[in-house]
Amino acid sequence: MPTFFEKRQVVTPGELVAEGDYIPGENTYKEGNKLFASRIGLVDYENKKVNVVALKAFYVPKLGDIIIGTITEVGFNGWTVDINAPYLALLRASDVLSRPYKPQQDDLPTFLDTGDLIVAKIFSYDRTHDPQLTVGEPGLGKITRGEIMKVTPTKIPRIIGRKGSMISMIKQETNCNIILGLNGVVLITGKTVEDEQLAMMAIRKIEDESHTSGLTDRITQMLKEEKSKREENKK
Amino acid sequence: MSDVITKVKQKQIAQLIEKDKRLDGRGLTDYREIKIEQGIIERAEGSARILLGKTEIVTGIKVEVGEPFTDTPEEGVLTVNAELVPLASPNFEAGPPDETSVELARIVDRGIRESKMIDTSKLVIEPGKKVFVVFVDVYVLNHDGNLIDASTLASVAALLNTKMPNYEIKDDEVKIKPGYTQLPIKKHPIEITLAKIGNKLIVDPGLDEEQVMDARITLSIDDDGNICAIQKGGSGSFAPEQILEAAKIAKDKAKEIRKHLKW
């Protein structure tokens, strides 16, 4: 049962990765006995499962995902939200009000208006309708301060790190609160602008070097160096 | 009733094709019944009406005096247009030609033009200044599949029926005088369209078959069996061997279909 690429080699869409009794994982598909890549990425083998870690992909909504989105329209009984995905999402008025919506009394723009940012959770989604959001859980709701940055959604797991090790380290070193929307939108809230920028620098670096190893150490190193540079400049 | 094809029918067609059979009982390489009538529009310089099964096309030919193209001053002009009139199908809308109608006209045009069916050098009145312009207008009156082959057949039949007015040049002006000359015809191109369903090739797809086919391929064949135009259509694909097989089938069928024409 042959494989035609080694782990971490780059493949392009349509390249034959393996032939035989293999299971098609992420960004691959099977036709008969042949397993092909469907996106450009790095080959990865998990026993019989063949994955391609995509170097470029867009976010596809999933039930339960925490995302950060922008209100694009105030509608009849809710809001349309841009979640950086092929589909627009919906947030019902009743979800924000925590009670039925009364059009005579409730003025929707006072709660959320076009251009507002929210952290929300996808609570309903399937092939036949657009994703529906909820903000009815702790930690969710309108964003009032902080820096927003967009990263490639496929890199989010790398930014989180194994068991959250990478993101915890960044939070600690920069003293920032960081919310990672699985849709590739990141919210950073720190005590100072410099702290927030430090966190952004770290996240950008992870995005650029996500497919290399020893990254956690390098990022920690970089943050420590930047912070000492700042101390120097203050003197 | 909606014209969306039901899943049940899709399955039926697929299962029959597996056994080399089709919904209407035809074999994979059988055309539907063909009926041709020529000269049905007296106002036109040439015309023909064709029935291919229930697909109905009328092609009218108008011949007018015009200017040649700058890069071919010693040749007459041929132009083909197709109209998918709204009454022909619940899916056709009124308006400017859409991509289906443009593609249809251009495939018919290619077959006639590349086979050199019309001797355009004989359409010159005054080289570089005045030539005959032959307008081929394809009118689809009922769509029951395979508009390409039917339109080509109707257009070729109409051209065979076409007479150009006689003329004389008086005082530097083209004056039409009584009498007609037959349009100078050298070849009789036939277009054969094959559809791919499952992994089989069928000729002359009906409307139902067109709705389930993966892709289609049309070949235009001249009297000597040469290929003068090809067009693959649809969002599917063909293996290279299937293309060559289609070409073989088209060569044979063209000979057969050409017998329906009279000249």
Add this chain to the structure above:
Amino acid sequence: MNDKPDKLIDKKGLRLDGRKFDELRPLKLEVGILPNANGSAYIEHGKNKILAGVYGPREVHPKHLTLQDRTLIKCRYHMAPFSVQERKSPAPSRREVELSKVIRESLEPAIFLENYPRTGIDIFIEVLQADGGTRCASITAAALALADAGIPMRDLVVSCAAGKADDTVVLDLMDEEDKLGSADVPVAVMPNLNEITLLQMDGILTHEEFETAIKLALDGCKKIYEMQKEALKTKYVGVKDLEVEE
């Protein structure tokens, strides 16, 4: 006035630009050159200069065209007014309408249409300079733009034309051969699956000549495919990153 050359192929078997019958014109491919598009690519093939951009998957506009069970692919092939010898009107010609359709149909088989129902993928092709074989170059670039957009594909699509100049079947027609030759056969193929997604022909060929033309075109496609892979890898994996430590 332009002089028409007597022969397209000289006694030594060389064509007007010095090529042999089975040689491709010079080709250059670049991926990801338009910052706003989700995916993009640029191709130079002979004197052709063509840009391809992809947006999507995204909402379908106008809304009533939305398909419930799959993505709607839209494609617009358009030539800039300055792309050809005699200025071309910016309004879409019938040729552009037909090419938009056949190019779309050459790329659709490579896309998993059912993956993202109720969305649309828009492919835009702008020919900045034309030199024979624009539809083939467009398809080669558009396939890269789709991959660059991160859209999952069954395979890339690569395209090349063969034709007949004087009495010889040749690969990759240049402009004069396109205009003065006796046949033009553009072919597009999904190279790993070996499935032909575009095939057209105009001119006159015997069956044997047609078979030769297809084989030549498919060979040319294979060579261009290698360049497509290179172009993608160059964009996504810089040279230094190829040495990955473990």
